[in-house]
Amino acid sequence: MAENFLYFTELLGLPVYDLKHRRIGRVKDAALVPLIHPARIDRYLVGAGSSWLSVRFDQIATISLDGIELSNEKLYPYHADEYMLRIQRDLLDQQIIDVNGRKVVRVTDVSLQVRHDDRDSLEVLEVDVGVRSILRRLLQGWVPPRWVRRLQSPISPNSIRWEFCNIVEADPLRRLRLNISNEKLEHMHPADLADIVEELGPAERESIFETIDSEVAAEALSEIDPRMQASILEALEPEVAADIVEEMSPDQAADALSELTDETSAEILEEMEGEPVSEVKELLEFDEDTAGGMMNTEAIVLPEQTTLAEAMVQLREHEDLLENTHVLFLSGAGGRVTASVPLARLFLADGDTQLKDLAVERLIFTTVDETKDRVTELFDKYNLLALPVVDEAGALAGVITADDVISVLRRS
Amino acid sequence: MLETLARFKKHILIFFAVLGPGFITAMVDNDSGGIYTYSQAGARWLYLPLWTLLPITVALIVTQEMCSRMGAVTGKGLSDLIREEFGLRMTFMIMILLVLANLTNIMAEFAGVATALGLFGVSKLISVPIAAVLAWFIAVKGNYRSVEKIFLFACVIYVAYIVAGILVKPDWKQAMIYSVRPQLMLDSGYITMLIAMVGTTIAPWMQFYLQAAVVEKGITTKEYKESRFEVIVGCFGTQIIAFFIIVACAGAYRDHPTDITDAAQAALALKPFSQWAAPLFGAGLLNASIFAACILPLSTAYSVCEGMGFESGIGKRWREAPIFYWLYTLLIVVGAGVVILPNFPLVQMILLSQVLNGMLLPFILIFMIILINKTHLMKEWKNPPSYNIVAWLTVIIVIGMTLALTGITIRNPG
Numbered sequence: 153m154a155e156n157f158l159y160f161t162e163l164l165g166l167p168v169y170d171l172k173h174r175r176i177g178r179v180k181d182a183a184l185v186p187l188i189h190p191a192r193i194d195r196y197l198v199g200a201g202s203s204w205l206s207v208r209f210d211q212i213a214t215i216s217l218d219g220i221e222l223s224n225e226k227l228y229p230y231h232a233d234e235y236m237l238r239i240q241r242d243l244l245d246q247q248i249i250d251v252n253g254r255k256v257v258r259v260t261d262v263s264l265q266v267r268h269d270d271r272d273s274l275e276v277l278e279v280d281v282g283v284r285s286i287l288r289r290l291l292q293g294w295v296p297p298r299w300v301r302r303l304q305s306p307i308s309p310n311s312i313r314w315e316f317c318n319i320v321e322a323d324p325l326r327r328l329r330l331n332i333s334n335e336k337l338e339h340m341h342p343a344d345l346a347d348i349v350e351e352l353g354p355a356e357r358e359s360i361f362e363t364i365d366s367e368v369a370a371e372a373l374s375e376i377d378p379r380m381q382a383s384i385l386e387a388l389e390p391e392v393a394a395d396i397v398e399e400m401s402p403d404q405a406a407d408a409l410s411e412l413t414d415e416t417s418a419e420i421l422e423e424m425e426g427e428p429v430s431e432v433k434e435l436l437e438f439d440e441d442t443a444g445g446m447m448n449t450e451a452i453v454l455p456e457q458t459t460l461a462e463a464m465v466q467l468r469e470h471e472d473l474l475e476n477t478h479v480l481f482l483s484g485a486g487g488r489v490t491a492s493v494p495l496a497r498l499f500l501a502d503g504d505t506q507l508k509d510l511a512v513e514r515l516i517f518t519t520v521d522e523t524k525d526r527v528t529e530l531f532d533k534y535n536l537l538a539l540p541v542v543d544e545a546g547a548l549a550g551v552i553t554a555d556d557v558i559s560v561l562r563r564s
Numbered sequence: 565m566l567e568t569l570a571r572f573k574k575h576i577l578i579f580f581a582v583l584g585p586g587f588i589t590a591m592v593d594n595d596s597g598g599i600y601t602y603s604q605a606g607a608r609w610l611y612l613p614l615w616t617l618l619p620i621t622v623a624l625i626v627t628q629e630m631c632s633r634m635g636a637v638t639g640k641g642l643s644d645l646i647r648e649e650f651g652l653r654m655t656f657m658i659m660i661l662l663v664l665a666n667l668t669n670i671m672a673e674f675a676g677v678a679t680a681l682g683l684f685g686v687s688k689l690i691s692v693p694i695a696a697v698l699a700w701f702i703a704v705k706g707n708y709r710s711v712e713k714i715f716l717f718a719c720v721i722y723v724a725y726i727v728a729g730i731l732v733k734p735d736w737k738q739a740m741i742y743s744v745r746p747q748l749m750l751d752s753g754y755i756t757m758l759i760a761m762v763g764t765t766i767a768p769w770m771q772f773y774l775q776a777a778v779v780e781k782g783i784t785t786k787e788y789k790e791s792r793f794e795v796i797v798g799c800f801g802t803q804i805i806a807f808f809i810i811v812a813c814a815g816a817y818r819d820h821p822t823d824i825t826d827a828a829q830a831a832l833a834l835k836p837f838s839q840w841a842a843p844l845f846g847a848g849l850l851n852a853s854i855f856a857a858c859i860l861p862l863s864t865a866y867s868v869c870e871g872m873g874f875e876s877g878i879g880k881r882w883r884e885a886p887i888f889y890w891l892y893t894l895l896i897v898v899g900a901g902v903v904i905l906p907n908f909p910l911v912q913m914i915l916l917s918q919v920l921n922g923m924l925l926p927f928i929l930i931f932m933i934i935l936i937n938k939t940h941l942m943k944e945w946k947n948p949p950s951y952n953i954v955a956w957l958t959v960i961i962v963i964g965m966t967l968a969l970t971g972i973t974i975r976n977p978g
Contacts, residue, residue, distance in 0.1 A: 245647050258644075258873030260652065281873055289652045353639030354784055379581075383784045 155216055158274065159285075160239055160262040161292040162300075167219040168198045168207065176200050176227075179220070183236035184276065186331035191314055193264065193274040196220070197230050197238075204230035215272040217297050223271060234329050239276075243319075247352070248279065251336045252316040254344040256351045260285035263311060279317050282310030322355040327363070334363045342371035350376060358387045361396065370399030373408065378563075382411035385420065394423030401476070402428050403448035403556070406435035410445075435550075443527050444520035446560065447541045447550030453481045454507060456490060461503035479538045481548055482507055488546035491515050492538075517542050520549050524560055531557045578790040584712045585777035586632060586791065588859070589770050590624070590798030591719040594805050595856035596676025596827065597669070597914065599849055601764045602806050603830035605757050606813030607822050611735070611742040614810060616758055618743070620765050621803045626958045627929065628795045630936050630947075631771045635778030636788045637945045642775040642928075643871030645935050655871045661924045663895075666769050666864040668917030670899030673860065675910055676853030678903055679828045683846035689904060696900035699858045700893065703878060711858075711878075712781075718855045722805045724848040729808035731838040734815030743807070759969040760918075765806075766962055768924040771932060773863040776870075785945065812845065861899070865892035915973050922970030929959040 166179045177200035185194040196207040205227045213223035237243065243259050250257050261280040267273050280288075284307040291300050318336045321327045337345055337360065349357050349372065361369050361384055373381055373396060385393045385408060397405045397420055409417040409432065417436075421429060431449045438444030450473050454463055467474065477495065484490040491511035501510055517540045518527060530539060531554065543549040594602075605613045631642065638645060647655040677695040678688035703711060749755075774795075783791045813824075816833040824830055827849050834841035862878075865888050869876030875885035882889045902908045933955055936947050947955060 245651060247644075247648075255875075258647065260873060286652065286656070286872060290656060354637075355639075357639070377782065380782050383782075383786060386786065 155266050157277065158215065158217070158264045158266055159280070159288055159297075160244070160264060161285075161288045162217060162297040163264065163274070164240065165293055166215075166217075168196070169219055169221050170225050171222065173221075175219075176222075177205065180204060181238050181240040182274070183233075183238045185235050186237055187235055187329070190331075191275040191277075193239075193276070195230075195233075195236060198227075206230040209273050210271065212273070213271055215266055215274060234326070237319075237330050243279075247320055247356075249318040249320060249337065249348055250312045250316060251318050251340060253312065254340060254348065256348055257281045257312065261288055276314045278311035278313055280309070280311045283307050284309050285311075320352060320356045320359075322359040324359070324362070327359070334360055338365050338368045342368060343375045345372040346375035350380060354383065354387065357384055361388060362392055366392075366395040367399045369396045374400055374404045378407065378411050381408045385409075385412060386416050390416075390419045390423045393420045394425075397432075398424050398426060398428065401448055401450060402431040402435055403446070403550070405432045406438075407440070407445075410436055410440055438520060441524050442520065443518050443522040443524070443539075443541045443552060444549070446524060446527060446556050447520075447552045448476070448556070449550045450476070451481060451540070451548060451551040452477055453483050453489070453548050456482045456484050456506075456508050458482070458507045459503065460498060460501050460505045460507065460510075463498065463507055464503075476553060478553070479540075479551075480507065481540055481551075482511060483548065486545070486547075489515065489517060489540055489542055489548045492540060494537075515540070518552075519543075527552060528557055528561065575790060578787050579794060582781065582783050582787050582791045582794055584716065584794075585635075585774055585781055585783070586628060586795030587719060587798035587801065588712070588715045589628065589774040589777065590795070590802040591722060591805075592773075592852075592856050592859050593624070593765055593767070593770060593802050594722065594809075594852055595669075595673060596679070596849060596853040597672050597917075598764045598806070599676070599809060599852055600827045601757075601760050602809040603813045603827050604824055605761060606810035607817045607824045607830055607833070609754060609757065610814040610818065610821055611738045611811070612747045612749075612754070613758060613761065614739060614742040614807065615744060615746045616761055617803045617807055617810075620762055621799050623762070623958045623962055624765055624799045624803070625796055626955055627766055627771065627932070627962075628774055628799060629792055630932055630955065631775040632778045632783075632791055632795050633788065633945060634932070634936055634942070635775040636783045636785055636791060637942050639779055639784075641779055641867065641870045642772050642932070643867045645941065646931055647871050647873070649935060649938070649941075650931065652872075658924065658927060659868045659871050661920060661927075662768060662772070662867060663864060663891075665917055665920035665924055666860050667895055667899060668913050668920060669767075669769065670857060670860050670895055671902055671910065672914050672917060673853045673857040674900045674903040675914075676827070676849055677857065679826055680846045680850035680853060683828055683831055683842065692900050692903050695854055695857060696896050699854065699861070700896050702858050703862045703892070704889075715855065715859070718851055719801075721851040722801075722848060724844040724851070725805050725808045725812065728834060728841045728844040728848070729812040729815070731841040731844070732812050732815035732834055733837065734811045735818070739807075739811050739814070756969070756972050759965045759972070762962060762965045763918060763922065763969045766925070766966075767921055768928045769860060769863055769867075771928055772867040773859060776863065776866055788945075812841070857896070857899070861892050861895035864895055865889075918973050919970050922966040922973075925966050926963045929963060933959060 163179055163182060167175050168177055168179060170176050177198040179196055180199040181197040182193045183195045188194060192209060194209050198205045198207055207227060211222055211224040213221045239262055243262065245259065247256050247258055258281060259279050262276055263278040263280055264274040265277040267275060284304050287304050287307065288300055318334060319332050321330065321332050349360060373384065397408060400408065409420065421433065435449060452470055452473060454466060479495065480493045481489050482491040482493065491508055492515055493507050493510045494512065497510045516530060516534050516536065518530060520541055520543055527539065530536065537554050539552045540548055541550045541552060634645065643655065646658060674692050674695060678692050681691035682688065702714060778791065812834060813830050816837065831842045831845040834845055866876055868891060869888045874887040876888040877885060903910065936942055939946060
């Protein structure tokens with residue numbers, strides 16, 4: 153009977169027969185060689201007597217629940233090979249990341265697809281988790297596979313397609329040899345990635361931040377608990393850490409750095425390049441519990457007389473800031489902030505309207521040394537989305553946005 | 565000088581930041597079973613067993629330190645590590661034993677609630693269901709930080725035993741002498757009692773809970789020094805409480821050593837010495853029982869779900885982690901439910917829990933030492949050879965004693 157799929161638990165212990173149908177041993181493990189093919193089982197490790205033989209996929213004629221028939225008898229003893237991802241040893245019972253389901257799962261079994269071309273071969277189809285696969289593992293070797301298949305049928309399956317699995321491997325050399333990239337993680341939402349990373353051990357955590365794109369790493373890191381942020385940054389090489397911190401917004405970068413020891417944070421600042429460094433350094437001067445410590449220095453300030461048409465030109469130039477900008481600020485004589493203009497109001501006016509005519513009636517602002525409780529109070533009382541923070545001279549020092557306040561509230 | 569002070573201040577700050585896991589685990593160790601065993605020891609043998617507390621503290625520190633170190637270095641729970649290194653079948657067997665052992669422990673905790681509130685004249689038909697609902701809500705509706713605060717507060721209530729011990733005015737000179745002078749007697753009752761004291765102090769669930777709590781708290785190798793200190797302080801703290809429980813009972817029964825059958829009897833014996841001693845003793849028991857009744861089901865559900873790879877965590881919703889919540893709820897409902905049942909063989913259940921713990925503990929302790937010596941897990945944090953000798957010695961002695969206790973329990977039940 154030709155099966156279309158085979159569980160790894162069924163493959164284990166399957167007898168292997170040579171050309172004369174003599175049994176040479178049983179399957180002990182199977183391995184992918186990801187550099188050659190991402191899903192095909194490339195080697196079957198067969199226990200024969202006291203040693204293991206290595207069977208290549210193209211030496212096999214047929215595969216079924218009754219056993220594996222070889223088409224070629226030139227078998228070699230198995231040598232530990234660093235390019236092999238062994239399913240039993242390296243995958244079963246280990247944690248992997250389910251990129252689609254956005255969680256860390258533990259592999260219980262693996263479903264293999266049997267391809268019937270000119271010879272039978274196996275490809276990893278899914279990674280199985282949950283009760284159904286646990287049952288298979290518990291009964292494996294004690295109850296015949298066909299009975300197990302019948303017994304498990306009332307339980308609903310729970311599996312993850314192989315292409316959505318991201319293997320977690322902390323050793324960089326092994327990652328290279330096994331062709332493991334963390335590229336799939338880069339397509340996740342940074343907040344989901346942050347949740348996943350928090351569930352992993354420190355070594356795995358650091359390896360992810362070392363390998364993924366620094367922009368994604370920065371966004372994910374911003375979402376992580378500050379204490380864990382610090383331990384991650386401290387474990388990374390200063391250059392790698394600096395690349396990530398550079399991509400963070402200055403206020404989040406300053407928050408992250410303020411959790412580190414002075415030496416580490418100085419080391420990272422040393423490695424950082426570009427203009428935000430000075431802003432980060434300035435922000436680091438402020439006490440964490442004040443408006444200065446909460447604010448972000450990225451804001452758009454325009455002269456009072458600016459017309460809407462001119463403003464649009466300016467906005468196009470500051471495209472990178474737009475995502476987090478809800479309000480524009482106007483400055484008068486001596487650089488003092490005089491008014492704020494909600495971005496939405498720009499849509500309703502003509503091109504030659506002056507921005508100050510669009511401003512909200514009364515400017516609510518605070519100073520850099522205001523306490524964080526008072527800041528929260530202002531947001532609540534005036535229903536703000538953004539609150540400008542001014543220095544002694546009345547010039548804009550930064551902006552606190554609603555998401556900063558939510559973070560503060562969640563942490564207390 | 566200033567620099568030393570600054571460094572000291574930094575350590576203190578980190579200490580308070582990591583405070584929680586070690587302290588709570590050690591304190592919950594004095595649960596209703598523990599309090600009963602210590603009361604029994606004091607009531608029957610007065611000050612004689614006090615010398616065992618110091619060696620027990622050392623054994624407790626050795627085992628707890630290894631768990632918290634594994635948690636801090638690997639960032640994984642003990643059941644995670646067992647699954648990864650010893651496979652699914654072994655994990656499954658351990659989890660079955662753990663669930664059964666902890667379920668019987670939970671029954672003992674709710675029985676403790678019934679006994680303690682019985683002292684204040686509250687029927688168990690009222691006290692036990694209320695305690696069960698409370699235990700369920702505290703964990704499900706809280707988050708790790710708020711729950712930890714409640715638990716740390718519960719740790720403070722153990723001071724009741726210190727006050728009760730002082731009120732009884734025991735013979736402090738004898739207490740001090742016997743704390744350091746080993747008393748060995750070839751009396752089967754005495755030996756059983758010594759073994760029971762070890763058995764009640766080092767329990768399988770603690771290793772799982774402590775390691776999980778260290779991971780949950782996000783303690784890493786960076787704060788490990790302070791975390792280890794916290795574990796040690798907790799172990800000493802819990803043994804100081806044990807000391808006062810024994811001393812209080814020894815003081816109360818100084819003229820007529822008695823075999824007591826529950827902790828309430830010990831509390832009542834304190835009455836003649838001060839009107840406050842008995843209520844304090846009862847309050848301590850109530851606190852300890854509820855405390856453990858909150859932690860045990862939660863810890864069990866976490867360990868099982870992590871080991872078997874089910875979704876877990878009080879941050880998840882019921883629908884996202886059904887097995888976790890069902891297991892947790894069932895443990896509380898069954899654990900509390902049987903205590904209310906009339907004629908339920910509770911004493912046998914508690915004996916059964918000792919047997920199950922005794923069967924489980926050797927596996928857990930041996931796995932722990934194997935795990936902590938794996939370079940790929942622990943890197944430079946694995947056990948140094950000298951520490952391994954201490955660890956193996958401790959483990960062998962503890963296992964020997966636990967097996968002896970199991971044997972005694974099976975041979976003469978009741």
